[in-house]
Amino acid sequence: MPFLSKYLEYVAPGFKDKIIFTEEKVEGFDAVIATGSNNTARYFEYYFRGKPSIIRNNRNSIAILTGNETVEDLKNLSEDIFRYYGLGCRNVSKLFVPEDYDFNSFFEAMYHWHPIIEKAKYANNYDYNKAVYLMSEFDILENGFFMIKEDKSYASPIATVFYEKYNNLQTLKEKLHADKNQIQCIVSKGCFENEIDFGETQKPQLWDYADSVDSVKFLLSI
Template sequence: MQLQERIDAFIKLGDFLRQFSNEVIQKNDKVEHNDIFFNGFKHQLKIAEEHNGWFTQENIQFALKSWADTLNKENIDTWLGAYNFAIIDSKLVAIIMAGNIPLVGFHDYLSVLISGHHVLVKQSSNDKHVLPYLSKYLEHVEPQFKGKIKFTAEKVENFDAVIATGSNNTARYFEYYFKGKPSIIRKSRNSVAVLTGNETHKDLKNLSEDIFRYYGLGCRNVSKLFVPKDYKFDAFFEAMYHWHPIIEKAKYANNYDYNKAVYLMSEFDMLENGFFMIKEDESYSSPIATVFYEHYDNLDELKEKIQADKEQIQCIVSKGFIESEIPFGNTQKPQLWDYADSVDSIKFLLSI
């Protein structure tokens, strides 16, 4: 199969997803194979929501819209233009996926197939309904994908390379089990925001998207704030408030109540507004419904600290702090070339 044929198939997949990426699902009769797949995919989305309480309709639609907007000719050509696909020795690449947010492993899946390899996918039990169905759609729009996409619930075996994502504990297991194989192994990471006190209301309101989207469960969600000494959180809380309906979601509310009770019983100092808490803490990984914060003395020292801790950090949200920063509100809108952990997966896949 030629590279352009693979690209065209994923562009068509983007067209298919676009029908499901808004609050009101709207069928487009021009989309290929809709007669076979449209109603079935609606059913799969319903099952995914029922199976995992964190996968609300809103969050699933957000994930689908992100990929629908991304999978177009201009984006894919820009992404792949930096690589040479002329010589590719097709291998079987295993992907072990996380399940914290909808379609969290799709970029790895796309990268393997677009590179010309076969893929063996082991999904998380939390996110197992959507991707297999989309794979069937891909096989219909491009029959040459048949036989190149496999899913397994068992231990992955007989593969040539692996991309595995998990916690710090599972990463140690991955490193042992996959030693001797070409691999990308991802550990736990979190994202941070650097505030100066000069942010506008719009900046902080955009930051709320980085904090609350997907309930804060993604590695690209901001879980830690760095703020100057004597920073006043009034404007910050005001900008967060439009997310207050999130407390109506049972799983989120249960976590909020539990974590608040723990903090109160432990006599930890924290600030809260009825649906969200902030707590001073040096850790990067905060519980659901909580964001940690830490004071800094000057920005140069903070840059040194962040550089020293870079293996724990996925995204840095700020305004004029560093060159590689992400604008407020954009952590969950990565481009195809925004690689997780800054590891170029296409370069890796072309080297195995």
């Protein structure tokens, strides 16, 4: 970050002397934008209480599949899953699928990402998580570089995507609405309001603010 700030000052001199990095207690501030884990967010909310703030915590992105997706849709979905090794909050970490969903087409569409297993750190995570799942006798589906596991959690580890089955789209919509503070993006095709197209999660527009909070409006209101 210090390097990036210096570069920003170079290309936009107006920022010079306006960016400070510190490990000391933060004092004398007017407002706060902070990000961290769910646990960290609780400390931030307490520490910065009484000041205008945007406190961001863990969020994950999900995809809703119906079984009617085209091969192109699923290939685009692979971008949402694997780009940046799946580490971002806009990466799809969980699928919602119908009870009778057949994963064969899904795995076929993912396969062109198989060279990712040649990356040592990714491969180490794949091997570790697979070993944990097998030793724990969890049911998984995998193709040699990627696993899916039925799980109610939204956050999945590297090289894994969780999935959950649904019977009724309306019931699913109600669940996702209740869990909205855990979700960053919803990828689907004609299933959900404010959905994002397959393959587009890592291409946010300028107005696609994180957590749907307008940061510019917040700053202008201070």
